[in-house]
Amino acid sequence: xxxxxxxxxxxxxxxxxxxxxxxxxxxxxxxxxxxxxxxxxxxxxxxxxxxxxxxxxxxxxxxxxxxxxxxxxxxxxxxxxxxxxxxxxxxxxxxxxxxxxxxxxxxxxxxxxxxxxxxxxxxxxxxxxxxxxxxxxxxxxxxxxxxxxxxxxxxxxxxxxxxxxxxxxxxxxxxxxxxxxxxxxxxxxxxxxxxxxxxxxxxxxxxxxxxxxxxxxxxxxxxxxxxxxxxxxxxxxxxxxxxxxxxxxxxxxxxxxxxxxxxxxxxxxxxxxxxxxxxxxxxxxxxxxxxxxxxxxxxxxxxxxxxxxxxxxxxxxxxxxxxxxxxxxxxxxxxxxxxxxxxxxxxxxxxxxxxxxxxxxxxxxxxxxxxxxxxxxxxxxxxxxxxxxxxxxxxxxxxxxxxxxxxxxxxxxxxxxxxxxxxxxxxxxxxxxxxxxxxxxxxxxxx
Numbered sequence: 001x002x003x004x005x006x007x008x009x010x011x012x013x014x015x016x017x018x019x020x021x022x023x024x025x026x027x028x029x030x031x032x033x034x035x036x037x038x039x040x041x042x043x044x045x046x047x048x049x050x051x052x053x054x055x056x057x058x059x060x061x062x063x064x065x066x067x068x069x070x071x072x073x074x075x076x077x078x079x080x081x082x083x084x085x086x087x088x089x090x091x092x093x094x095x096x097x098x099x100x101x102x103x104x105x106x107x108x109x110x111x112x113x114x115x116x117x118x119x120x121x122x123x124x125x126x127x128x129x130x131x132x133x134x135x136x137x138x139x140x141x142x143x144x145x146x147x148x149x150x151x152x153x154x155x156x157x158x159x160x161x162x163x164x165x166x167x168x169x170x171x172x173x174x175x176x177x178x179x180x181x182x183x184x185x186x187x188x189x190x191x192x193x194x195x196x197x198x199x200x201x202x203x204x205x206x207x208x209x210x211x212x213x214x215x216x217x218x219x220x221x222x223x224x225x226x227x228x229x230x231x232x233x234x235x236x237x238x239x240x241x242x243x244x245x246x247x248x249x250x251x252x253x254x255x256x257x258x259x260x261x262x263x264x265x266x267x268x269x270x271x272x273x274x275x276x277x278x279x280x281x282x283x284x285x286x287x288x289x290x291x292x293x294x295x296x297x298x299x300x301x302x303x304x305x306x307x308x309x310x311x312x313x314x315x316x317x318x319x320x321x322x323x324x325x326x327x328x329x330x331x332x333x334x335x336x337x338x339x340x341x342x343x344x345x346x347x348x349x350x351x352x353x354x355x356x357x358x359x360x361x362x363x364x365x366x367x368x369x370x371x372x373x374x375x376x377x378x379x380x381x382x383x384x385x386x387x388x389x390x391x392x393x394x395x396x397x398x399x400x401x402x403x404x405x406x407x408x409x410x411x412x413x414x415x416x417x418x419x420x421x422x423x424x425x426x427x428x429x430x431x432x433x434x435x436x437x438x439x440x441x442x443x444x445x446x447x
Contacts, residue, residue, distance in 0.1 A: 167431025384440025
């Protein structure tokens with residue numbers, strides 16, 4: 001669905017009116033296009049932590065220019081499209097001043113749509129209290145910068161565990177690219193990969209891999225299938241038998257396979273296990289299928305409560321357990337669930353939906369350690385306001401509030417969720433496990 005306000009304030013007359021009235025002036029986001037350079041360019045790099053060598057190696061494998069050393073003491077007018085500050089070596093509160101000086105001098109250098117990444121060491125891995133305090137302080141800085149810098153600039157914090165330096169690549173590449181256009185203010189922990197070192201084709205990372213996507217006939221599910229197929233996967237598209245025609249069309253569009261399946265049926269797990277026995281294990285499983293039945297709880301029928309929990313939560317739990325029991329995911333496999341910011345913040349009239357999506361977060365956190373023993377990761381995305389057929393039915397004023405109540409002042413697109421899932425499902429993302437990443441433009445809800 002088109003965003004009329006976004007179009008209006010980016011017209012000459014609308015821009016002048018918005019400036020005079022003090023209205024939000026969001027920029028249309030720049031998203032990744034096929035054939036586009038993977039990383040933004042150039043990127044300014046600073047800091048003196050243990051991750052600088054790895055950052056430079058990522059840049060040397062791409063066409064990105066690392067403008068280093070960055071100035072810490074004098075402002076520069078030379079524009080850049082990205083910034084990386086390695087704060088992993090900060091061990092005292094006094095050293096936080098280095099971050100102040102860097103951003104004070106370089107924030108104005110960032111062009112529109114720039115990408116900013118701060119690298120740190122998670123407090124739980126710090127040697128003493130002053131270091132842990134300094135590292136935890138980075139979260140406040142990053143979330144504030146994500147609100148301050150505006151101009152469609154995104155800011156993230158990556159905590160990289162000691163010994164996990166080689167696992168940084170996929171996350172750094174994602175957050176320094178146009179693929180992460182609607183992800184901002186996020187804190188992601190990177191650990192040693194559950195599946196060890198892998199050799200990656202960065203252009204077609206899913207080549208030769210099998211991916212299953214539920215709810216794939218339309219909307220976000222279709223976008224997920226398209227992204228995985230674009231990057232080389234053979235996608236098995238799953239949806240209810242009633243959506244047969246749309247499912248066949250979606251599978252054909254991505255040169256994949258259609259698997260009509262009611263994921264809430266009592267025999268759904270056994271049918272999926274039979275599919276694995278016949279065709280082989282999966283490399284990626286995306287639990288995307290979801291429904292809403294919105295009412296306040298005093299007006300909600302028991303069937304509305306149960307049906308939402310069955311589709312959104314019970315089915316992912318049951319199917320994930322079944323696949324792990326029958327070794328239905330290859331080593332290096334990825335399970336990615338779709339949660340929601342409703343599961344983080346709650347939402348009026350969505351007690352069933354919020355319950356189910358909060359449960360998905362619990363599923364991810366509880367299942368991740370067990371799956372890691374099979375060299376499989378489990379993560380989730382938590383979308384905010386995404387422009388879909390479902391959100392198009394929301395009343396106008398509520399829809400507008402959903403669009404504007406985030407740091408980017410606009411709704412996301414299904415492709416934004418799909419690109420984030422592509423990163424979590426990436427063969428080189430084995431160091432990201434048990435994480436929930438919001439795809440919401442840094443929504444004010446639950447912040």
